[in-house]
Amino acid sequence: MSIETELLAGTIEGAAAALAGGATTSAKLTQAALERVAAVDPKLHAFLTIDEAGARGQAQASDARRAAGQSLGVLDGIPIALKDIFCTKGLATTCASKILEGWVPPYDATAWAKLEGAGAVNLGKLNMDEFAMGSSNENSAFGPVRNPWDLTRAPGGSSGGSAAAVSARLAFGALGTDTGGSIRQPAALTGLVGLKPTYGRVSRYGVIAFASSLDQVGPLARTVRDAAILLRAIAGHDPADSTSIPAPVPDYLADLEAGAKGLKLGVPREYFVEGVDPEVERAVRAAIEVYRSLGAQIREVSLPHTEFATATYYLVAPAEASSNLARYDGVRFGYRSPRAKGLLDMYRKTRAEGFGDEVKRRIMLGTYALSAGYYDAYYLRAQRVRTLIQRDFEAVFREVDALVTPTSPTAAFRLGEKIDDPLQMYLADVFTIPASLAGLPGMSLPCGFTASGLPIGMQLLGRVLDEAMLLRLARAYERETPWHARAPAV
Amino acid sequence: MQRSWETIIGLEVHAQLATKAKVWCGCSTEFGAPPNTQTCPVCLGLPGALPVLNAQVVDFAIKAGLALGCRVNEKSVFARKNYFYPDLPKGYQISQYDLPLCEWGTIEIGTGDEMRAVRVRRIHIEEDAAKNLHGVGEGVSVIDYNRGGTPLIEIVSEPDLRSSAEAMEYFKSLRSILIYLGINDGNMEEGSLRCDANVSVRPRGETDLRTRAELKNLNSFKFLKDAIDYEAARQASAYEHGEAVVQETRLWDSAKGETRSLRTKEEANDYRYFPDPDLLPLEVPEARVAKVRETLPELPRAKAKRYAQEKGVAAADAVIIAGDPAFAAYFERCLEAYRDGKRLGKWFVGELARVLNEKVTSLATLKFSPADLAALLKLVDAGTISNSAAKDVFAEMVETGEEPRKIVERKGLAQVSDASAVEAAVDQVLAANPSEVEKYRAGKKNVIGFFVGQVMRAMKGRGNPGVVNDVLRRKLEG
Structure with missing residues (x-):
C-alpha cells in the first residue's frame, strides 16, 4: 500500500502533516484519490462530475506554493469534493436535475471560493437528491448513490454523494447542504461526522436554493477535528448573502479538547418515541452514559412542539421551493423542451420534462400553500408554529448547553424501500427538522453500529452560533469511542 | 347623459430611481x-x-416618502x-406587499380655492x-x-381624483417633486416614469365605488388624459x-385612441406574495430618516407659495414656474435683476415657456442672460417699447442673443412718445x-378706437398708445 493510499484512509490532519513534512505531495495525493474514485465510484455513483484536470491543476499549484514556502495552511493541497449544489466557475453544476444538465456556472459559490482560497483541491461534484429534495439520494435525475457500508442500501440524502464519497475514502471531506437534515442524516447513515451550522453562519451565495430560510452549508468529515477544520474555513459573514450573520468566526479547534466535564446535556423526551429503532435508541442511550461518565450532567427536557415540526417543514420548505424553482423556465439557461410551441407551452413542457417527480410534488405543495385563500391556513400558520418550535429550544437552552438525540430513527434503509411512500421518506428527517426550523446548529456523529454492521448516528443540537460547543462535546465522545475509525469495506 | 356620471381615478406611478x-x-x-451588457448572475x-439591497435605493425612497x-x-x-x-x-x-416602506402622504393639486390634497396610500420599493x-x-x-x-418606487394614490385633468395635474405634480428630489429623471419616453390608472365611474351622488378597470401603457400626459376620458365614457x-363593467386590465392603444381588454380578473395571476427569505426585513431607524430629511430641497409647492407671497407672482403662474427646478432657478436669477415678480412671472409662463416649448430647447442653451431679459422688461416699463414690440425683440434675442436695446435701435422699434410727433400724425x-370727427363730437365717443388705429398705422405702430390717446382726446374735445 502506498503512503498516499494509507493517507487517503485517514484524516485531513494526517494528510496535512504528511504534506507539511514532505512525505508526499498534493499531486500524488490527488492522483491517488482520483484513482480510487475511478476504481470505487462505479459501485457507489457518488460523483456526477469528476474534474481530473481541475484537481491536478489545483494540486500542482498547491505543491508550488508549498515549495515556495507559501503554504496556505492545513487544507492546502487536500483533495475534497463538493455536493453538486455549489456553483463552480467553469465546472458543470446540475443539482442532480435534468433541468440543469450541462449548465456551467460563470461564478463560484462563496463556500467553495473560501475552501479554494485555503488551498483545497476539488475532485469533482457529488450526487444528491434533485434540488436537495429527498432523504435517500434516490431522487437524483442521474441515478441513486449506494451506501458504502451496504451497496443495497441508501446513503441517506440529500447529501448522499457527499456522505458516500467521504465514507468510502474517495475524498477527505466534502461540503453538503442541510435544509431539514440533508447533512446530518446521510452522515449518520454512513458513519461520518456531519455538521449543519447555525442558519447564516456559512454563506449561501452560489448555493442553488431549495428553501432559502432553511438552507445551510456544512462539512461532512471522518473526524470531529476535520469537521472543525472545514467549518473554520467556510464560516463567516458574506456581504453577498443578506442572511449571513456578521459575527466573527471563532477558532473551532481552540477549545476542541476541553472535554465534557461540567457541561449540561439535555435529553428531549420527544426524540425517544415509538418509531425509533431499538438498536438506534440503545446506541444513543449508551452514548449519553459515556457523557455522564465524562462528567457531564444529564437531564431530561421537553420540546413540546416537536411533533408539529415535520408538518411545518413540509409547508415552509415547499412554499419557498415553489418560488425558488420558478427560474428554471427554459429561457436563459439549462433545459428547454425541444417540443414546445409558444411561450406557455415552453414553460409547461420544459418544467414537466426537466423536473423529477419529487421536485414537482414539492412545487405543487408549496404553490398550494401560498395560494390566495390558503396562505393564512397553511404558510402563515406554519410560520407561527415555527416560532413556537424556536421558543421550545430557547427555553431548554436556558437550562442546558446542548441536546443529545438520535440523528435518524433508523440506520440505512434499503434502496427502493421508501421511494413509493413519500410520507415514510419525510419521517426519516423527523429528528433533524426541528433544529433546521429553529435555525440552530446540529451535528451528527457515529455512536455505534447495528448488529448487521450499519453505522448509527447521534445528534447534538446547540445554541445559536455555538458550533464550538457541539464540536467540543463531539470530540469528547469521539476520544472515548472507536466508531469513527471504522471504514466500510468497499 | 354623460354629465350625470362622476369619474373616479387612482394612479399607480412607477418611478425608476436614479x-x-x-x-x-x-x-x-x-x-x-x-x-445584455449590464448584467450579472444576480440580475x-x-x-x-x-x-x-442597494442602500441608496432606500435613501431615495425615503426621500420620496418625506x-x-x-x-x-x-x-x-x-x-x-x-x-x-x-x-x-x-x-x-421582489417588491413590498403588506409592509411597504412609506405610507399615507399627500400631493397637492390646484391653487387657491381649488387646491386639494390627493392622498398617497403607499410608496414601496421594487x-x-x-x-x-x-x-x-x-x-x-x-x-x-x-x-x-x-x-423602482411605486407610488399609489387613493381614488381621490375626479377627472382626467386632475389626474394629469397629480401626475405632473408628482413628476415635478421627483425631479426636484433628484431621484428620477422624469423621462416618460424612455420609461423611467410610468403611470397606470384605475378608473371607475358612478352616477353623481352615489357614494360607493363601482368596478374599476386598470389602464396600462399611459406613457405620456396626453395618453393619460385621453385614456381616462375614453374609459370613463366607455363605462x-x-x-x-x-x-x-368587469374588473379587468385594459391597454391604451394610442393609435386607435381606445382602451382594450388585456385580461380580466379571472385570468389574473395569483401572485402568491410571501416575504422574501433571501432578504431580512428592512429596518429604518429614525436617525436615518432624519439624515435623509436634511437633504430635502425646497419642494415645488413650497417654492410656488413663496413666489406668490413674497414676490407677488400670480398663484397659477407660480405653480408652473416652481414646477420645474431649472425653470425656477432661472426665474430666481431674473428676479435679482427685475423685481416685479408678477410681470416677470407672466413673461415666464407666456413667452419664455412658449419659446422653450416651440424651439425644443433648454434654459441652458439660451443665448441671452437673465440681465438681458430684465433689461427687455424694463424697456417696456419705461415706455420705450410696446408690449407687442417686446415680443418681437424677445424673438430676436432667442435667435441671436443680441442685447434688447440694440435690437430696439437696429429695428427702430422704440415708441414715439414725443407729443409733437404724435400731434402731427393726429392732425x-x-x-x-x-x-368721423363729427360723429365723435356728436357724442359717439367710441369712434376714438378708430382714430387710435389710424394714428398707429400712420406711425407704423410705434406711437406710444397712452400719448396717442391723450393727444387725440385733447384735439377732439378742444
Missing part, C-alpha cells in the same frame, strides 16, 4: 447600453445568486410576487423587469436584461345600455376723416 447601480446588484442602470437570476409627507415605517418587508414571464428572470419580482423585444425575426422574441433589476355608456388723421 441610482448608479441596480437595486440588488452592482450592475449599472445607465440607459441605452448595448443589450440574470442565475441559480444560487442572491440579492443584496417629500410627500408620508410616514416612513421603521420596519418594512420585501416580498416575492410570483409569476412567469420571460422578462422576469427569477420567476418572481425591481424593474427586463425588456422583451418582439418581432426581431419571424416568430422570434429577444430579451434585453439591462433594465432588469433597476430600482358610462356601458351602464347606460344596461351592460356590466393728419383728423383732417382726413372729417365725418
Whole structure:
C-alpha cells in the first residue's frame, strides 16, 4: 500500500502533516484519490462530475506554493469534493436535475471560493437528491448513490454523494447542504461526522436554493477535528448573502479538547418515541452514559412542539421551493423542451420534462400553500408554529448547553424501500427538522453500529452560533469511542 | 347623459430611481447600453445568486416618502410576487406587499380655492423587469436584461381624483417633486416614469365605488388624459345600455385612441406574495430618516407659495414656474435683476415657456442672460417699447442673443412718445376723416378706437398708445 493510499484512509490532519513534512505531495495525493474514485465510484455513483484536470491543476499549484514556502495552511493541497449544489466557475453544476444538465456556472459559490482560497483541491461534484429534495439520494435525475457500508442500501440524502464519497475514502471531506437534515442524516447513515451550522453562519451565495430560510452549508468529515477544520474555513459573514450573520468566526479547534466535564446535556423526551429503532435508541442511550461518565450532567427536557415540526417543514420548505424553482423556465439557461410551441407551452413542457417527480410534488405543495385563500391556513400558520418550535429550544437552552438525540430513527434503509411512500421518506428527517426550523446548529456523529454492521448516528443540537460547543462535546465522545475509525469495506 | 356620471381615478406611478447601480446588484442602470451588457448572475437570476439591497435605493425612497409627507415605517418587508414571464428572470419580482416602506402622504393639486390634497396610500420599493423585444425575426422574441433589476418606487394614490385633468395635474405634480428630489429623471419616453390608472365611474351622488378597470401603457400626459376620458365614457355608456363593467386590465392603444381588454380578473395571476427569505426585513431607524430629511430641497409647492407671497407672482403662474427646478432657478436669477415678480412671472409662463416649448430647447442653451431679459422688461416699463414690440425683440434675442436695446435701435422699434410727433400724425388723421370727427363730437365717443388705429398705422405702430390717446382726446374735445 502506498503512503498516499494509507493517507487517503485517514484524516485531513494526517494528510496535512504528511504534506507539511514532505512525505508526499498534493499531486500524488490527488492522483491517488482520483484513482480510487475511478476504481470505487462505479459501485457507489457518488460523483456526477469528476474534474481530473481541475484537481491536478489545483494540486500542482498547491505543491508550488508549498515549495515556495507559501503554504496556505492545513487544507492546502487536500483533495475534497463538493455536493453538486455549489456553483463552480467553469465546472458543470446540475443539482442532480435534468433541468440543469450541462449548465456551467460563470461564478463560484462563496463556500467553495473560501475552501479554494485555503488551498483545497476539488475532485469533482457529488450526487444528491434533485434540488436537495429527498432523504435517500434516490431522487437524483442521474441515478441513486449506494451506501458504502451496504451497496443495497441508501446513503441517506440529500447529501448522499457527499456522505458516500467521504465514507468510502474517495475524498477527505466534502461540503453538503442541510435544509431539514440533508447533512446530518446521510452522515449518520454512513458513519461520518456531519455538521449543519447555525442558519447564516456559512454563506449561501452560489448555493442553488431549495428553501432559502432553511438552507445551510456544512462539512461532512471522518473526524470531529476535520469537521472543525472545514467549518473554520467556510464560516463567516458574506456581504453577498443578506442572511449571513456578521459575527466573527471563532477558532473551532481552540477549545476542541476541553472535554465534557461540567457541561449540561439535555435529553428531549420527544426524540425517544415509538418509531425509533431499538438498536438506534440503545446506541444513543449508551452514548449519553459515556457523557455522564465524562462528567457531564444529564437531564431530561421537553420540546413540546416537536411533533408539529415535520408538518411545518413540509409547508415552509415547499412554499419557498415553489418560488425558488420558478427560474428554471427554459429561457436563459439549462433545459428547454425541444417540443414546445409558444411561450406557455415552453414553460409547461420544459418544467414537466426537466423536473423529477419529487421536485414537482414539492412545487405543487408549496404553490398550494401560498395560494390566495390558503396562505393564512397553511404558510402563515406554519410560520407561527415555527416560532413556537424556536421558543421550545430557547427555553431548554436556558437550562442546558446542548441536546443529545438520535440523528435518524433508523440506520440505512434499503434502496427502493421508501421511494413509493413519500410520507415514510419525510419521517426519516423527523429528528433533524426541528433544529433546521429553529435555525440552530446540529451535528451528527457515529455512536455505534447495528448488529448487521450499519453505522448509527447521534445528534447534538446547540445554541445559536455555538458550533464550538457541539464540536467540543463531539470530540469528547469521539476520544472515548472507536466508531469513527471504522471504514466500510468497499 | 354623460354629465350625470362622476369619474373616479387612482394612479399607480412607477418611478425608476436614479441610482448608479441596480437595486440588488452592482450592475449599472445607465440607459441605452448595448443589450445584455449590464448584467450579472444576480440580475440574470442565475441559480444560487442572491440579492443584496442597494442602500441608496432606500435613501431615495425615503426621500420620496418625506417629500410627500408620508410616514416612513421603521420596519418594512420585501416580498416575492410570483409569476412567469420571460422578462422576469427569477420567476418572481421582489417588491413590498403588506409592509411597504412609506405610507399615507399627500400631493397637492390646484391653487387657491381649488387646491386639494390627493392622498398617497403607499410608496414601496421594487425591481424593474427586463425588456422583451418582439418581432426581431419571424416568430422570434429577444430579451434585453439591462433594465432588469433597476430600482423602482411605486407610488399609489387613493381614488381621490375626479377627472382626467386632475389626474394629469397629480401626475405632473408628482413628476415635478421627483425631479426636484433628484431621484428620477422624469423621462416618460424612455420609461423611467410610468403611470397606470384605475378608473371607475358612478352616477353623481352615489357614494360607493363601482368596478374599476386598470389602464396600462399611459406613457405620456396626453395618453393619460385621453385614456381616462375614453374609459370613463366607455363605462358610462356601458351602464347606460344596461351592460356590466368587469374588473379587468385594459391597454391604451394610442393609435386607435381606445382602451382594450388585456385580461380580466379571472385570468389574473395569483401572485402568491410571501416575504422574501433571501432578504431580512428592512429596518429604518429614525436617525436615518432624519439624515435623509436634511437633504430635502425646497419642494415645488413650497417654492410656488413663496413666489406668490413674497414676490407677488400670480398663484397659477407660480405653480408652473416652481414646477420645474431649472425653470425656477432661472426665474430666481431674473428676479435679482427685475423685481416685479408678477410681470416677470407672466413673461415666464407666456413667452419664455412658449419659446422653450416651440424651439425644443433648454434654459441652458439660451443665448441671452437673465440681465438681458430684465433689461427687455424694463424697456417696456419705461415706455420705450410696446408690449407687442417686446415680443418681437424677445424673438430676436432667442435667435441671436443680441442685447434688447440694440435690437430696439437696429429695428427702430422704440415708441414715439414725443407729443409733437404724435400731434402731427393726429392732425393728419383728423383732417382726413372729417365725418368721423363729427360723429365723435356728436357724442359717439367710441369712434376714438378708430382714430387710435389710424394714428398707429400712420406711425407704423410705434406711437406710444397712452400719448396717442391723450393727444387725440385733447384735439377732439378742444
